[in-house]
Amino acid sequence: MFRRLRTPGEPTTLRPDDVPPGMRIAGAYAWRLLAIAGVVAVVIFLVMQLSLLVIPVFVGVLLAALLGPFVSWMRRRRVPNGLAAAIGMLTLIGAVTALVWLVVSEVRSGLDDLQERSAERFDELLSWAATTFGLSQTEIQSSIDEFFGQFDLTDDWFVNGALSLGSTATEILTGAVLALFALLFFLLDGRRIWLFVVGLFPRTAREAVDGAASAGWRTVTEFAKVQIFVAFVDAVGIGLWALALQLPLVLPIAVAVFLGSFVPIVGAVVTGSLAVIIALIYAGPLPALLMLVGVLVVQQIEGNVLQPLVMGSAIKVHPLAVVLAVAAGGFLAGIPGTLFAVPIVAFFNVFVRYIAMGTWRTDPAALAAGPPGSGPLSSGPLTPRASPPPPADKRPR
Template sequence: MLRRRRPIEPEAPLTDGVPAGMRIAGAWSWRLLAITAVIGVVIFLVMQLALLVIPIFIAVLLAALLQPFNGWLQRIGWPKWLSVTASMLALLGVVSGLIWLVVSQIRMGLPALEERAVERFDEIVGQISSTFGISEDEIQTVIDDTIGQFDLTDDWFVSGALSVGSTVSEVLTGAVLALFTLLFLLLDGRRIWTFVLGLLPKQSRKAVDGGATAGWLTVTNFAKVQIFVAFVDAVGIGLGALFLQLPLALPIAVAVFLGSFIPIIGAVVTGALAVVVALIFIGPVQALIMLGIVLLVQQIEGNILQPLVMGSVVKVHPLAVVLAVAAGGFLAGIPGTLFAVPIVAFLNVSIRYIASGAWRTRPRPTMDDLAAITHVDDGRGKKTP
């Protein structure tokens, strides 16, 4: 009697017995690891090519700042070459003027500053001597011994001079490269971007173009807002220093202006500089008054000015700002702190715009388009950034 053979059952797939949640987590994990590896390689290359990347980033930020002025000149009938020339000359004029003002103020006030520094040092030594019962000779001996711990030999001065010379050479080279890059970004920025888009797969060009345009609008508005906020900070703290008759009030104001381009941290450091100058050269009461002026200016900036002039499109959460500045400083020093927030703002809006799919119907977004996509429902029917 013939028996029917049982059909051979197919082997169970390898995924049997593995929960679906674990399979999904595994799939996401290796993708995240791949993305992290790519980001790590990019950061490593940027750090290795810092002398090339930093001037390019500076040129991009300056182009974002000058583009509105350059575009306005072209709209009123100026030829492109003339509008670009005027924009570059305006930038060089402002920078040169600030440097000249600071240097001239320092040269004028240096003799009085040296005299006041010596007087203040003697006052501090006298206070320490009377408070702790230590003679001034003993204090001077401690100071001399401390200075003697440093090996200030001829070799030290030679190596220091070589280091300074190398740094100056790098700065000058970077400045020339930044100006050269800025010139071509203003002249042929769109053509350069079209060339970059041509290197991407055809199906992704429209989305990348829309996202990059959204990010560029954000960085442009961010630059305009930051220069206004920096100007207000510099004027407020500079007038306070002038009112208290601090030495070098104008250089302090310029330092505040430049430091304000590093959000939160820059304002804190430059404000502390003004307070320290007041403490050393005038006294503790004036230092407390200067501290109050700095805090008042910062509160006006953070609670009144920024909500008025900085829309939701360019607004970045304070925690994101602090983390971005810290990460940028850790990876690239002072230039990293300067570029961190604009990069975060660019990525924030670009990714949102691409994820929203708005690029399919609006490949060249406006600020109104960005305002629409950068608000989300908070669950109570309200739109929040």
């Protein structure tokens, strides 16, 4: 009934009952959250250090999610595995090459007219500046020379710029080759790769991991489809607006917007600027301003309506989470972070919820789906099939 009082100098021993329950629960959550945050920080650090390797692999994963249904359809038509993967890759490369060739050929066909009109617009700009500000041609030319003189355009500058451009081009080319190489093996041998990954987990957790990854892979596939839809909407919207303004090169503008929409932020800015510049050169300041308004309206609809709502409903992530994921990805890893943030968040959202709800225990279809979904990484159930019973005369007695 009575607690013994501690004598002076006696060491204090803290018993679990002496800590309030709320503090114990908060402490238990706190150290677990710190452990999770530490693991996430280490993973992000390693990804940033190995970005030249990780980014092409992630691109290969997204392309595999995009081509997966097509390759699986060919396999169901009894097309050999290697031939189906080759056809899928050649289809992708051919489609991108055809779109790029279409843009380049259209621009080259009107290049002479574009140069002539650009020179005319530049002369008109100089005349406007001379009339508005009362400047002579000599003063304007000296101002232009003084402006460019601030950049110290010496031979060393051009050499350094060429070296930097060559290094960047080499990195991009290497990344593209590595992405295609990874895509080939994801399409060709994804089953064995996934079995190796699942084999790293404890045997009792493999069914849960396999089912959760299957659900996550289906979500990534939906993300790839929605991304194509969003890019198509951007291209059609800006292309129709350019057509309404009676601008030339409408088809190259639309194709450039479609391809640029797959590169977050930078792609939209570059392709939108291209449309505005063409409007300024061929039609004048007012149509260029109207073109700029149209580009901004389409991009705002895409960024604030299509991306959060359509993509959020397709990948089962709240629109606010989509916006925050893109912002956080851009803050942590720049442009690649904005590209991969949404599929990564969508995958882990479905992955964690699937395991937490224990769906793999009551979903036989998920157990038989194999590794990630119906895409290129699946070719049968992960769990081993039961062996048939031995004949009666060979059964152990």
